[in-house]
Amino acid sequence: MPYSNSPVFTPAQRVQNYRYAIRNIVTHARKLEEQGRTVTYLNIGDPILYGFQPPEELIEANIQALQLGHNGYSPSSGITDAVLAIAEDARKRGIPTSAEDTIITFGASEAADLVCTSMLNPGDEVLCPAPGYPLYNAIIAKLNAREVSYTLDPRHGWLPDPDDIERKITSKTKILVVINPNNPTGEVYSKETLQQFIDIARRHRLLIITDEVYHKLVYDATHIPLASLAGDDVAVITIDSLSKNYMAPGWRTGWMMITNSRLVPDVRQAFIKLADARLCAPMTPQFSIRAAMQLDSTYHDTIVRRLRSQRDTTISMLNSIDGISCNQPEGAFYVMAQIQLADTPFTTDEEFVLKLLEEQQILFVHGSGFGTSAEDGFIRIVYLPGTDVLEDVYTRLATFLKSL
Numbered sequence: 001m002p003y004s005n006s007p008v009f010t011p012a013q014r015v016q017n018y019r020y021a022i023r024n025i026v027t028h029a030r031k032l033e034e035q036g037r038t039v040t041y042l043n044i045g046d047p048i049l050y051g052f053q054p055p056e057e058l059i060e061a062n063i064q065a066l067q068l069g070h071n072g073y074s075p076s077s078g079i080t081d082a083v084l085a086i087a088e089d090a091r092k093r094g095i096p097t098s099a100e101d102t103i104i105t106f107g108a109s110e111a112a113d114l115v116c117t118s119m120l121n122p123g124d125e126v127l128c129p130a131p132g133y134p135l136y137n138a139i140i141a142k143l144n145a146r147e148v149s150y151t152l153d154p155r156h157g158w159l160p161d162p163d164d165i166e167r168k169i170t171s172k173t174k175i176l177v178v179i180n181p182n183n184p185t186g187e188v189y190s191k192e193t194l195q196q197f198i199d200i201a202r203r204h205r206l207l208i209i210t211d212e213v214y215h216k217l218v219y220d221a222t223h224i225p226l227a228s229l230a231g232d233d234v235a236v237i238t239i240d241s242l243s244k245n246y247m248a249p250g251w252r253t254g255w256m257m258i259t260n261s262r263l264v265p266d267v268r269q270a271f272i273k274l275a276d277a278r279l280c281a282p283m284t285p286q287f288s289i290r291a292a293m294q295l296d297s298t299y300h301d302t303i304v305r306r307l308r309s310q311r312d313t314t315i316s317m318l319n320s321i322d323g324i325s326c327n328q329p330e331g332a333f334y335v336m337a338q339i340q341l342a343d344t345p346f347t348t349d350e351e352f353v354l355k356l357l358e359e360q361q362i363l364f365v366h367g368s369g370f371g372t373s374a375e376d377g378f379i380r381i382v383y384l385p386g387t388d389v390l391e392d393v394y395t396r397l398a399t400f401l402k403s404l
């Protein structure tokens, strides 16, 4: 049939349920900007927008790699020195893995995609935290697999309930996703909680994906890598990247590490096949990975000090506003705050977020974009900006709530 002016193609079925609230909501903010209004964006976790930069050592290594002419394709699993450095660091942190079981990817995002694409047939089920980072839901929807949410309960410090997880397991469940520290709740899991995840995976023969892209950004808690507790009979994929832990999201450099790969030899082969077909992750930033793994603690001490102060301002100001409450996050740079929707004219979290944007030009993301119920009134706030910006934002938020 010849082309005409009307649309000829429709999108494939698999993208119909593909949503990513963090970026989708920006369309509304852009419309306000077109009308000449200035918007304060607290929707996306990009540290570079708020004055953070990667460690100097990593930038130097990157520049040097470019100057030395490392501008070709790398091996599809990554350059040897980088996978060796990642595996050495992982073993020091108690994660049993090896360079052969490490694959460098386009950020943690591609690692999640590689694992799910390798493992899931249409109709297979994946247990994901709700609330949780929407990447997993999007990938699962794209594969025509099924996301099954397990609940993180705000009344119990956003912890999972092992019985709830276990009740949701069927013969089709293949993967259990853990995000630690969690985005959007900022919760860091204790050894006991991690052990519960592992016991469930062991009993039901599930593979665990543990997303630890914020493990260096932890305040008063201690981060324990899940794989360090897995023993020798549970297959675990640990996902990590330079994006948040080293504040270099634009370098699109991440990795996955398999623990107990002998339990999943064919799946490991499938990862490599997929990695081969997409050639390689960006080449030059891979040369900064050894510098990242060898960094002393000064860089992270400074960053965590700044983030802690921003978190403290956030918690104390939000909890002092009538009609808002929030828990204290122990990691990452997000907080889920709950609005008493019953005291407002709104029935959903998104209506609240959009009206706040219109009235005060502040952009948060509605909690339902991460899997909470829209009527529960959660919003996710990114507390990356300096305390002066945050104080102004929370003052305007209080004004807005009062005006309702």
Ligand SMILES: Cc1ncc(COP(=O)(O)O)c(C=O)c1O
Pocket: 045, 106, 107, 108, 109, 110, 133, 135, 179, 182, 183, 211, 213, 240, 241, 242, 243, 244, 249, 253, 254
């Ligand atoms: C929990 C979590 N995992 C993965 C990612 C994506 O990381 P990357 O930039 O390394 O793809 C993000 C980004 O916000 C995240 O919050």
